[in-house]
Amino acid sequence: MSAIPPRKRVGVLISGRGSNMVSLAEAAQAPGYPAQIALVISNIPDVVGLDRARGFGIATATVDHRPFGRDREAFERAVDEVLRVNQIDLLVLAGFMRILTPWFVARWEGRMINIHPSLLPLFKGTHTHRQALEAGVAEHGCSVHFVVPELDAGPVILQAKVPVLPGDDEETLAKRVLVEEHKLYPAALAEVASGRAKLEGGAVIRG
Numbered sequence: 001m002s003a004i005p006p007r008k009r010v011g012v013l014i015s016g017r018g019s020n021m022v023s024l025a026e027a028a029q030a031p032g033y034p035a036q037i038a039l040v041i042s043n044i045p046d047v048v049g050l051d052r053a054r055g056f057g058i059a060t061a062t063v064d065h066r067p068f069g070r071d072r073e074a075f076e077r078a079v080d081e082v083l084r085v086n087q088i089d090l091l092v093l094a095g096f097m098r099i100l101t102p103w104f105v106a107r108w109e110g111r112m113i114n115i116h117p118s119l120l121p122l123f124k125g126t127h128t129h130r131q132a133l134e135a136g137v138a139e140h141g142c143s144v145h146f147v148v149p150e151l152d153a154g155p156v157i158l159q160a161k162v163p164v165l166p167g168d169d170e171e172t173l174a175k176r177v178l179v180e181e182h183k184l185y186p187a188a189l190a191e192v193a194s195g196r197a198k199l200e201g202g203a204v205i206r207g
């Protein structure tokens, strides 16, 4: 009998409702899932995502970015300290609305993933559903990628597609994509936590 490897301790960074975090917490309850959601940190106090995390019995913390003013790295050092104290192995960004400095990205290189609501490399940045509608694409979707210093430019681990339907507006399209996000993120985290997907030489290597 081979020993079961220890589950990776995952920290999730949020800024709001945390629906992706909930999908990860639910997935992590399954026996054999290779990660546990050990900590949820919000940069905004009292967001509903923190309550939802506590509902799963997950430890939470708030590191408010505002007292740090423009010193983004000082804010990140405070976040990093909380992650260190909680012995976090992998970091998941789930609706975390802060741009990260090269210092923080380098520190978590290969151990930090993000979900973006578009089929990267299409539609980086914000308002991705509006961008997709304006571009007139027939398919839209979401991507989970390793985080690199350039925004939304990291190598993609998994993607999911949805059709763009006649009469779609930003809201209907966002809703259809979010359903896929909630399946895609747990699948991608499992790939990374189990070591089946790794960042090597700027690309995703599958083992």
Ligand code: GRF
Pocket: 014, 016, 017, 018, 019, 020, 021, 094, 095, 096, 115, 116, 117, 178, 181
């Ligand atoms: C999601 O659409 C995600 O792709 C984007 O921000 C949104 C966060 O939603 N990065 P939630 O907080 O997980 O509900």
